[in-house]
Amino acid sequence: MTPVFVFHDRWPLAQSPQEVVRLLADAEGYPRWWPQVRSVERLDAASGRARIRSLLPLTLDVVLTREVEDRDGGVLRVRLSGDLVGWARWTVHPHDGGSVAVFEQEVRVAPRLERAATLASVVLRANHAWMMRQGRRGLAREITRRR
Numbered sequence: 267m268t269p270v271f272v273f274h275d276r277w278p279l280a281q282s283p284q285e286v287v288r289l290l291a292d293a294e295g296y297p298r299w300w301p302q303v304r305s306v307e308r309l310d311a312a313s314g315r316a317r318i319r320s321l322l323p324l325t326l327d328v329v330l331t332r333e334v335e336d337r338d339g340g341v342l343r344v345r346l347s348g349d350l351v352g353w354a355r356w357t358v359h360p361h362d363g364g365s366v367a368v369f370e371q372e373v374r375v376a377p378r379l380e381r382a383a384t385l386a387s388v389v390l391r392a393n394h395a396w397m398m399r400q401g402r403r404g405l406a407r408e409i410t411r412r413r
Contacts, residue, residue: 268374269387270352273394275369277402281409283358283365287337289408290356290367293330299408300401315348320397322389324379326350349376367405369398 279286289295293314296303304317304325313331326349333353334343340358352373358365 268377271371271373271375271387271390271394273369273371273398275395275398275402277367277369277398277405278361278364279367279402279406279409280364281406283340283360284337285409285412286358286365286367286405287340287342287356289405289412290358291335291337291342295408299404301404302397302400318397320393322393330354346371346373349379350374351376367402 289299293316294306294308296306296316302318302320304319306314306316308314309329313329316328316330317325318328319325328346328348328350330344330346332343333345334341334355336342341355343353343355346352346354350373352371354369354371354373357368357370359368
């Protein structure tokens with residue numbers, strides 16, 4: 267049976283929740299500030315295809331379909347299909363004069379990746395953690411650059 271991967275990351279940021287949500291809601295803009303998100307291509311009004319590659323020599327092809335876009339409430343949620351199947355959610359709220367962006371994800375890998383995921387769970391989790399650190403830094407730089 268394919269393992270389920272559950273991730274929870276917190277990104278404390280100096281920027282306002284509104285600034286953070288605006289950038290996180292712009293999926294096509296991710297490649298500008300998050301190096302591991304190689305490309306995002308809009309498929310229709312509610313979905314897009316992302317190509318993601320971190321430290322491992324493997325590019326993930328993922329379709330993201332919007333389920334929730336509540337910018338005022340700071341909640342963005344997508345359904346994932348393709349190489350990752352499940353969901354991902356951002357929740358952004360005020361924190362210490364800035365904001366905190368909480369990323370949650372629950373996914374299984376596609377059948378073509380099951381064996382690698384089962385054998386290398388620790389490596390995949392370390393790869394995810396590194397990618398998330400790079401994303402937080404990139405997002406903070408992008409918000410500062412836009413000011």
